[in-house]
Structure formats: structure tokens, C-alpha cells
Amino acid sequence: QVQLVESGGGLVQPGGSLRLSCAASRTIFSSFALGWYRQAPGKQRELVANITRTYRTNYVDSVKGRFTISRDNAKNTVYLQMNSLKPEDTAVYYCNTNPPVTGYWGRGTQVTVSS
Numbered sequence: 001q002v003q004l005v006e007s008g009g010g011l012v013q014p015g016g017s018l019r020l021s022c023a024a025s026r027t028i029f030s031s032f033a034l035g036w037y038r039q040a041p042g043k044q045r046e047l048v049a050n051i052t053r054t055y056r057t058n059y060v061d062s063v064k065g066r067f068t069i070s071r072d073n074a075k076n077t078v079y080l081q082m083n084s085l086k087p088e089d090t091a092v093y094y095c096n097t098n099p100p101v102t103g104y105w106g107r108g109t110q111v112t113v114s115s
Contacts, residue, residue: 002106003028004095009109012085020080020109022095028104029076035098036069036080038091038111049080050098062088085113 008020024034035050049059049069057069068081078095092108 004104004106006093006095006106006109009093009111011112011114013115014086014113016085016113017081017083018085018111020082020093020095020111022078022080024076024078024095026076028097029071029073029078032097034071034078035096035100036078037094037096037100038089039094039108040091043091045094047098048093051078082111085111087113089113 003025005023006020008018010018012018020036033050033052036048037045038048039045046060048063049057049067051057051069051071059067066082066084069078071078082089090111090113092110094105094108096104
């Protein structure tokens with residue numbers, strides 16, 4: 001049972017932009033805050049940004065001013081607009097509830113920032 005599906009990753013040059021999408025089930029989307037997480041090779045998975053049911057947003061310091069999280073209730077979708085990308089942003093990006101539910105982790109979408 002796949003309830004969260006990420007898409008939109010790819011290869012971009014430093015300074016470029018990407019927009020990630022996460023399609024969620026209605027139940028999950030309407031009941032929990034949603035977050036974008038990322039995991040780089042050899043590093044712990046970290047919360048990048050989250051958005052609550054009341055549209056309050058939070059960001060890890062390293063992406064503030066560059067990333068924007070948003071949600072569309074009609075489409076049960078959460079987005080992550082990533083601008084001014086840096087090589088350090090390279091990671092697999094996942095969406096999940098915030099706090100995350102272990103069983104909801106999917107394959108994620110790869111973001112690679114390189115020249």
C-alpha cells in the first residue's frame with residue numbers, strides 16, 4: 001500500500017532549481033503535518049522542511065531563503081520548490097508525515113547538484 005509518492009528529482013547545475021512533488025492519500029494529507037526529508041550518502045536522514053495543516057512552515061537553517069514548502073489541499077499534494085541549489089543539497093529526498101511514520105517511507109526521489 002503506497003500512500004506517499006515523490007517525484008520531480010533530477011540532475012541540475014549549481015544555482016539551478018527543481019520542484020519536488022509528493023502525492024499523499026487523503027487520510028494522511030488531511031490528518032498530519034507533512035515534511036520533506038533528505039539523506040545524503042553516509043549521513044543521517046534529516047528534516048528539510050515541514051508544513052502543518054494550518055500552513056505553518058519550518059525549514060532547516062541550511063535551506064532557509066532557498067527552499068519553499070507548500071501544500072495543495074485539493075490535490076492532496078505537498079511541494080518543495082528548491083532554488084539556488086548547491087552541491088551540498090545532493091541527496092535522496094523523501095516525503096513523510098512530521099513526525100514521520102516508519103511505514104510510510106518510500107523510494108524517494110534523487111536530487112543531484114553538479115556541474
